[in-house]
Amino acid sequence: MSISHVLLFLTYRCNLRCSFCLSFNNYWKPEPILNLPGAKVENEMTTSDIVERVIPQCVENNVEVIALSGGEILIRPDINIIFRELGKAKIHWCFDSNLMFCTKSIAQEAINASCDAVFVSIDGTREIHNKLRGNKNAFDKCIEGLNYLTQAKSESITSNTSIIINCVIQPGNEQVPPDIIKLANEYKVKEVSFQLLSEQNYSHEFLSEKAFLAIREAKQLASVYEINVSVYPLSNPTIDNLSDWFSQTKLNKFFKGCDYINNNLRIDPQGNVIPCVEYSMGNILENSLSDILHGRNYNKFRNYIQDINPLDACLRCCNMKTNNL
Ligand code: SF4
Numbered sequence: 660m661s662i663s664h665v666l667l668f669l670t671y672r673c674n675l676r677c678s679f680c681l682s683f684n685n686y687w688k689p690e691p692i693l694n695l696p697g698a699k700v701e702n703e704m705t706t707s708d709i710v711e712r713v714i715p716q717c718v719e720n721n722v723e724v725i726a727l728s729g730g731e732i733l734i735r736p737d738i739n740i741i742f743r744e745l746g747k748a749k750i751h752w753c754f755d756s757n758l759m760f761c762t763k764s765i766a767q768e769a770i771n772a773s774c775d776a777v778f779v780s781i782d783g784t785r786e787i788h789n790k791l792r793g794n795k796n797a798f799d800k801c802i803e804g805l806n807y808l809t810q811a812k813s814e815s816i817t818s819n820t821s822i823i824i825n826c827v828i829q830p831g832n833e834q835v836p837p838d839i840i841k842l843a844n845e846y847k848v849k850e851v852s853f854q855l856l857s858e859q860n861y862s863h864e865f866l867s868e869k870a871f872l873a874i875r876e877a878k879q880l881a882s883v884y885e886i887n888v889s890v891y892p893l894s895n896p897t898i899d900n901l902s903d904w905f906s907q908t909k910l911n912k913f914f915k916g917c918d919y920i921n922n923n924l925r926i927d928p929q930g931n932v933i934p935c936v937e938y939s940m941g942n943i944l945e946n947s948l949s950d951i952l953h954g955r956n957y958n959k960f961r962n963y964i965q966d967i968n969p970l971d972a973c974l975r976c977c978n979m980k981t982n983n984l
């Protein structure tokens with residue numbers, strides 16, 4: 660089995676507490692049905708754990724992309740060192756961030772270390788973004804960081820870094836897709852993705868028709884501005900599909916299996932290797948990635964999902980296979 664994409668969670672710490680956060684809401688909690696060990700995070704990996712163990716293990720196992728995530732990764736004081744080591748390792752790498760800690764120097768380090776993509780979380784106009792993110796400075800700080808990134812990119816002759824705005828569509832921002840496209844155009848961002856929120860229990864009403872019309876308008880606007888736009892995991896959601904996705908009843912209408920776990924895995928801040936849903940298959944600081952990947956538990960997990968047995972988290976997961984609804 661080979662893994663092409665490693666989602667490396669550098670930390671679970673974050674300066675924000677967004678109400679919809681997957682990490683803080685325990686979205687991926689282990690379910691007893693599989694009787695596999697859960698991951699438990701007590702300590703974060705050190706700089707040397709990451710640069711001397713995790714990155715080399717990924718390179719050795721022919722991983723194509725390391726995607727840094729969290730938590731908010733820019734909270735780590737060693738982030739520039741990690742960026743530089745990824746650049747030296749000649750592996751593709753990217754990160755997602757709320758950008759509130761993105762200084763000019765961090766932006767330059769990321770661009771100079773050949774970062775392939777930065778996924779910037781923006782969920783609406785200033786007022787809506789700040790409300791959803793629970794911080795009155797979230798929008799302005801994010802835009803400041805975005806400016807540092809675009810500036811660093813424009814100053815580099817060799818940079819191929821893509822800057823992508825990722826907007827999580829959820830109750831409270833149904834109308835924002837066209838605003839996000841206008842914002843992308845203003846800041847010269849050429850890619851926007853709209854992600855339908857993953858939530859175990861939706862407790863707020865979602866305005867499906869409003870969201871449907873807004874997504875349609877956003878796609879039209881994006882084609883005028885020549886911006887690539889995607890909606891996932893439902894690429895062309897109808898009003899009914901949006902209503903069902905955001906309904907309280909856990910319908911198994913969308914899950915058509917999962918290819919994601921065949922070539923993706925997560926490594927948590929303590930080094931646990933997780934195929935999905937916080938089941939730990941071993942720790943990369945103690946065992947080789949190759950041994951973990953070929954372990955019995957890993958196969959048990961993969962086989963269970965591949966037999967189209969969705970776990971609760973699969974029913975609203977942004978990585979599921981959906982028959983392209
Ligand atoms: S910024 Fe991201 S990691 Fe932090 S609380 Fe919000 S969604 Fe979670």
Ligand code: SF4
Binds near residue numbers: 916917919964970972
């Ligand atoms: S669909 Fe796949 S990636 Fe999503 S929760 Fe299920 S196993 Fe995990």
